[in-house]
Amino acid sequence: MQVFGRGVFMMLEKYSIGIGDRFGRQGGAQLEAIMRAQAEGIAVVPVWNKSHREHTIIGTRPGDVRAEADAAVAARGYAGLYYVDADHIYLGNVDEFVAASDFFTLDVAEAIGRGPAAEDLKAFVRSYGDYAGRLAIDGIDEALEITQATIEGIGRTFLAAVKEAGRIYRRIEEVKGRGNFVTEVSMDEAHAPQTPVEMLFILAAIAAEGIPAQTIAPKFTGRFNKGVDYVGDAAQFAREFREDVAVIAFAAGEFGLPEDLKLSVHSGSDKFSIYGPIRRVLAEFDAGVHLKTAGTTWLEELIGLALSGDEGLAIAKDVYRQSLGRYDELCGPYATVIDIDRGRLPDADGVGSWDGEAFAAALRHDQACEAYNPSFRQMLHVSYKVAAEMGGRFYEAVERYEGQIGPHVTKNLLERHIRPIFGG
Numbered sequence: 001m002q003v004f005g006r007g008v009f010m011m012l013e014k015y016s017i018g019i020g021d022r023f024g025r026q027g028g029a030q031l032e033a034i035m036r037a038q039a040e041g042i043a044v045v046p047v048w049n050k051s052h053r054e055h056t057i058i059g060t061r062p063g064d065v066r067a068e069a070d071a072a073v074a075a076r077g078y079a080g081l082y083y084v085d086a087d088h089i090y091l092g093n094v095d096e097f098v099a100a101s102d103f104f105t106l107d108v109a110e111a112i113g114r115g116p117a118a119e120d121l122k123a124f125v126r127s128y129g130d131y132a133g134r135l136a137i138d139g140i141d142e143a144l145e146i147t148q149a150t151i152e153g154i155g156r157t158f159l160a161a162v163k164e165a166g167r168i169y170r171r172i173e174e175v176k177g178r179g180n181f182v183t184e185v186s187m188d189e190a191h192a193p194q195t196p197v198e199m200l201f202i203l204a205a206i207a208a209e210g211i212p213a214q215t216i217a218p219k220f221t222g223r224f225n226k227g228v229d230y231v232g233d234a235a236q237f238a239r240e241f242r243e244d245v246a247v248i249a250f251a252a253g254e255f256g257l258p259e260d261l262k263l264s265v266h267s268g269s270d271k272f273s274i275y276g277p278i279r280r281v282l283a284e285f286d287a288g289v290h291l292k293t294a295g296t297t298w299l300e301e302l303i304g305l306a307l308s309g310d311e312g313l314a315i316a317k318d319v320y321r322q323s324l325g326r327y328d329e330l331c332g333p334y335a336t337v338i339d340i341d342r343g344r345l346p347d348a349d350g351v352g353s354w355d356g357e358a359f360a361a362a363l364r365h366d367q368a369c370e371a372y373n374p375s376f377r378q379m380l381h382v383s384y385k386v387a388a389e390m391g392g393r394f395y396e397a398v399e400r401y402e403g404q405i406g407p408h409v410t411k412n413l414l415e416r417h418i419r420p421i422f423g424g
């Protein structure tokens with residue numbers, strides 16, 4: 001058993017929020033939301049995250065995210081802790097992220113289901129076979145029923161993925177040194193959700209592999225589409241989330257993982273209908289959470305542009321018009337995390353006649369507003385590539401209308417996300 005002592009590792013605070021900023025222009029406005037939350041007594045820290053996929057589509061480098069975060073922190077005089085997350089990285093691209101990042105999301109979903117080496121599986125079953133039987137875990141009413149076959153099955157499905165996480169982790173540790181960064185293991189892009197029992201033995205394997213994981217991102221039941229609300233059974237999600245939190249508390253002690261181990265929810269942003277259940281479970285267990293949002297800050301940029309009228313509104317409409325013509329190309333990379341009803345997408349000419357208020361109302365995630373259109377919102381969410389290709393035209397407008405855009409970014413983060421999930 002590996003023991004990871006408290007204090008030896010860079011500790012991640014109890015509440016952290018992953019913020020995406022596709023174009024890297026809203027670091028200050030995002031930080032403003034965090035600072036206001038902290039002033040209200042909400043102890044949440046920011047983690048700027050950007051994935052390899054986003055970097056590739058926009059043409060940025062991991063160092064740009066670090067520069068953005070550092071500049072925002074300096075400009076606002078922020079004295080708290082903050083992190084830069086190499087989001088969803090794997091062995092093939094970890095090297096590009098090492099220097100700029102101090103938080104690493106090791107994505108091993110691809111390796112789930114890959115058969116482990118026979119001797120690894122044998123050792124795994126030997127180590128954890130004693131857990132077969134009924135296992136009582138604090139906070140879960142019914143004892144978990146575990147058989148030898150369960151344990152072996154979990155080893156078969158997940159062991160290779162954990163070994164892969166170990167390879168990535170050691171690659172980072174070699175360069176950055178032990179304890180100088182936060183490690184997350186993510187399996188959220190797997191095909192099937194992981195059960196609490198699977199989570200338990202995944203954590204056992206992570207500890208045995210010597211990975212001091214501080215956050216773990218499972219796949220939960222239900223749909224976590226980008227930028228829109230949760231689709232699924234919220235009550236079932238709540239039960240599952242509660243059991244996961246209980247299992248994590250148990251596993252941290254049982255397997256000697258870092259004490260600050262907590263769940264990471266890769267939300268895809270805006271899962272308003274499960275924020276309440278998450279908040280209640282966290283309070284019940286006095287547990288922490290890392291909430292990763294997606295790049296919806298870009299949608300606030302579009303809303304701000306649209307409301308600025310003139311060139312800003314023209315750009316917003318232009319992005320939409322072009323996106324319709326490139327539907328397959330733009331939606332392809334996100335096919336599993338969007339559900340666009342094409343019949344509900346307004347045609348480009350219709351949108352061309354809208355004023356800024358109409359554009360913003362269709363896009364803004366306000367479910368009480370009749371004009372809100374989730375298909376329109378998801379379509380624009382994946383269309384950031386179009387804006388990236390506009391280059392100077394887009395960036396100059398974002399700069400020119402910053403006074404209009406920034407407050408939307410701050411308000412969205414603080415009022416729709418931070419307060420509902422972390423607020424008192």
Ligand SMILES: [Zn+2]
Pocket residue numbers: 088186188189217266
């Ligand atoms: Zn994810």
